[in-house]
Amino acid sequence: MSEKTNDQNCSHHCEGCSVENCGSRTAQSFVIEPAAASTIRKKIGVVSGKGGVGKSFVTSMLAAETARRGHRAAVLDGDITGPSQAMAFGIHEKAYGNGELILPAITKNGIQVISTNMLLDTENQPVIWRGPMVANILKQFYQEVFWDDVDYMFIDMPPGTGDIPLTLFQSIPLDGIIVVTSPQELVGMVVEKAINMANMMNIKVLGLIENMSYVKCPCCDEKIMVFGHSHIQETADRFGLPVLARVPLDPRIANASDAGTIEDLEIEEIKPAVDYIESL
Numbered sequence: 001m002s003e004k005t006n007d008q009n010c011s012h013h014c015e016g017c018s019v020e021n022c023g024s025r026t027a028q029s030f031v032i033e034p035a036a037a038s039t040i041r042k043k044i045g046v047v048s049g050k051g052g053v054g055k056s057f058v059t060s061m062l063a064a065e066t067a068r069r070g071h072r073a074a075v076l077d078g079d080i081t082g083p084s085q086a087m088a089f090g091i092h093e094k095a096y097g098n099g100e101l102i103l104p105a106i107t108k109n110g111i112q113v114i115s116t117n118m119l120l121d122t123e124n125q126p127v128i129w130r131g132p133m134v135a136n137i138l139k140q141f142y143q144e145v146f147w148d149d150v151d152y153m154f155i156d157m158p159p160g161t162g163d164i165p166l167t168l169f170q171s172i173p174l175d176g177i178i179v180v181t182s183p184q185e186l187v188g189m190v191v192e193k194a195i196n197m198a199n200m201m202n203i204k205v206l207g208l209i210e211n212m213s214y215v216k217c218p219c220c221d222e223k224i225m226v227f228g229h230s231h232i233q234e235t236a237d238r239f240g241l242p243v244l245a246r247v248p249l250d251p252r253i254a255n256a257s258d259a260g261t262i263e264d265l266e267i268e269e270i271k272p273a274v275d276y277i278e279s280l
Contacts, residue, residue, distance in 0.1 A: 030170040032139055035101055038147035040074070042280065044154050044206070045168065045177040047198075049190030051159040054211035055180045056084045057253060057262075058270070059156040062178075064263040065274045067109045071151040074104070076141050077115035078168055079158045080134045081127040086115040090260025094118055101146040109263050112150065114141050135167040142172055152277065161197045169201040175280065176206040178244065178273070181235075183213060183227040195239055206244070206280070208236050209273055213246040223248075244273035 034040055046062065048055040059075060067073040077085040086092070091105045095118040104112040116137065117123050129137070147153065155172070158164045177198055181191045191208070198205050210232040214223040226249060236243045247269045256265040 030167075031173055032143055032171045034142055034147055035144065037101065038145070038150075040147050040150045040153050042152045042175045042277075043172060044152065044277065045078075045157050045172075045174050045203075046154055046180060047157045047165065047177050047194055048159045048180045049161065049192075049194040051082070053180050053182045054247070055079075055159065056088070056156050057257065058178070058180045058209055058211060058247070059154050060085060060088045060257075060262045061247075061265070061267055061270045062274060062277070063111050063152070063154045064109070064265070065267075065270055066152050066154075066277070067111050067263065068266075069274065069278070071278075072110065072112075072149055074112040074147055074150040074153040075114075076145075076153060076155045077113070078138055078141070078155045078164075080116050080137050080164070081129065082158070083116040083127070084257075085113055085156055086117040087123070087260060088257045088262040089113055091115070091118065092123070092260075098146065102140075102144055104145055104147070107263055111263060112147060114145050131163050134164055138164065138168060139171055161193055165197070166201075169198070169203055174203055176204040178206050178209055180209050180211055181232060182211055183225065183230040183232070191235055192239075195235075195241075205239070205241055207242040207273070207276065208232055209245045209247065209270075210243065211247045212249050215249045242276065244276050245269050245271075 046055055046059040056079065063073040063075045075085050077083045089107045089111065091113055093105065095102050095114065097103060102114065104114045105118060106112055116127055157168055179191055179194050195205055210230060212227060213230060214225050216223055232243055247267060252265060256262045
């Protein structure tokens with residue numbers, strides 16, 4: 001059988017075709033687009049190599065500070081099986097539609113939010129879904145929600161480097177990711193895995209944020225390194241990345257998250273990260 005090397009000899013039915021070097025064969029693209037009615041200018045993923053480092057908190061604070069500066073902010077809670085953004089923003093109503101698209105919840109400061117909890121019968125109902133269904137919901141949150149004139153969308157991504165983060169990296173054209181870590185050396189190793197995954201997927205890593213970096217003494221303002229010496233600068237230097245913020249342990253954070261008032265909380269240490277985002 002002769003080789004098909006140009007469009008004249010090609011049927012354009014690549015599936016089942018045995019000619020590997022056909023000039024008409026193109027790589028499959030998994031990129032999806034938002035609804036025609038939506039506008040999203042910048043899409044920033046917030047990732048972590050493992051759970052428990054405060055990725056969701058950092059996502060909500062970036063959105064809150066961005067909105068506080070007059071930008072139109074949105075949060076897509078991509079942690080489908082472990083959603084927390086609705087509770088952090090005090091959202092308890094269910095999502096509903098306009099006949100064509102799902103409408104996100106709007107917080108009092110105008111942040112648009114969509115989260116799995118808004119689809120469940122009760123907030124404490126577990127999300128027992130297999131991978132393909134989780135991936136489809138993630139895509140629906142991007143494609144089938146009406147994102148109204150958004151300047152900055154922050155995507156709270158599921159932890160790790162498995163199937164769902166891979167689906168998101170392949171499907172949503174991100175403008176970059178921010179990697180969240182904590183001071184322990186073990187976490188630093190996992191962070192490198194997340195950075196390496198992003199590099200392999202040609203996703204730009206904007207920088208690192210260290211959460212639970214220290215505790216500030218209420219009497220003398222001394223910084224107490226509860227989790228030991230930080231390794232974030234070493235990791236950042238190794239990859240040529242900026243450290244965007246070092247956020248301390250602060251009881252106000254847990255209190256605001258539990259009370260659903262996270263957007264009222266101002267954390268000074270997060271502001272340099274938003275300065276950087278605004279400069280993009």
